[in-house]
Amino acid sequence: MVYRSSSITDEKEIFERICKGDEKALEYLYQKYYRMMTKLVITNSGTEEEARDVYQDALIVFWQKATSGNLVLTSKMSTYIYSICQNLWRKELDRKKRLSNEEKDTAVSMDTDTVERETILAKCIDQLGETCKKVLMYYYFEEMSMQDIAERLGFANTDTAKTKKYKCKKKLDELVKAQYSEQDFLD
């Protein structure tokens, strides 16, 4: 007995959904091209894990560009994502090469600082409510318009979205600044 399943949808429709920030469409795309994209890394000295990381990063770059309205596709999505994967993997290979030639201790120490700072921020972001997080992420990462944010989060209008964003950002600023003095935060 065989069980088969397939989502049927066309390229244009998926791209439009991604532009609107439809995460289900992103999941669909992830599955669709997983093997092809990860193969690129695996056949070029990468591990399965690295391949997955690169593919996910590439897909997120694609997502960010699409949702922010900064992407006009002149090729198929797979072609575009594939070229991002290529660039990211080239960069990673260069980074690895450089790292092997440098003092590894210095690099590790720098990374620790960065990680620490990122942890501080992540904790502050976590203290925000879910809606606040979404508003700020959609605004700063997806670079959505206030209109889109209002629609996506069910706000009455763009003014409500604007006010919400302002308050949420203020709260986050306060959280960050309250925990750490300016000097701590800036090294």
Added chain:
Amino acid sequence: MASERNLELLDDYVGNRLSAEDRLAFERALEQDNTLKKELDIQQRIVDGLRKARTTELKKMLNNVPMSSIPQEGPSAVAKVATWVVVAGLVSTGLYFYFRGEEAVKNQRETITQTESAPDNIEAVDPGPSAIGKTEVPAAKNSDEVTSEVETAKPSDSETSEEGVPSSDNNPVSPAARDVFDPSEEGKSVDPVTVIEGASPSTAAGPSIAVKIDAGTKFGFHYQFKEDKLFLYGVFEKNLYEIMEFFSNNKRTMFLYYKENYYLLNEENDKVKPLSPIGDPALLKKLKDYRSSR
């Protein structure tokens, strides 16, 4: 202390919402305002933190995408080797029969043709070992075909997708190359609940039937099997929908998944039939289990 106006500009600056001209003007203002420069540093880090958090969130989401339907690298390599071994064996056998007489040749030729397609399918997924070094990227048509071929490669051995007629167990391709089919389930009936009882959730593939959407018809949310195609009448474009196929005893049972509901697709005749959501809890549970395990 930076002015309110400057703080607004700063926020637009870190949010990539300034025009090139305004960006330059703001950068000039920054040069002369140390307080603003410090504030920019903090704001840049906060926004970077938000972006990082969103990236992490999206990655987490992608990591939770069911992976069973995606062919994995390890088994695929094993399958490749196994397939080649089987192909080599079959070619040898074919040659043996060829020299034994024309009757044997006739019987074997079909088998060899079937098995030779297996490595071709596997090879098709390879974007090329030297892809990194080249500037060219795969044609999208190819990539679509590639994905579709990878997905169909596994189960296709147990059915003839073009004709929609599943073949029997005597397929010469190695089980390792398929990894999809439990022969012990072959004898089961085609009752919808029973059909999916033994189906393997790891066998996603492309549809064996062409699906056409007709949004401009008088039939709202109906379906029809006609001329070897499945017609879905109604507005389906706004959401992803999914065709689920189960094969048992040379018979196919199809379901439509759409907007959290499942619909049985009856292939019995070519009449236009309404789509009615399945209400049977046992069948629903099975279908949900298969979808979630993919």
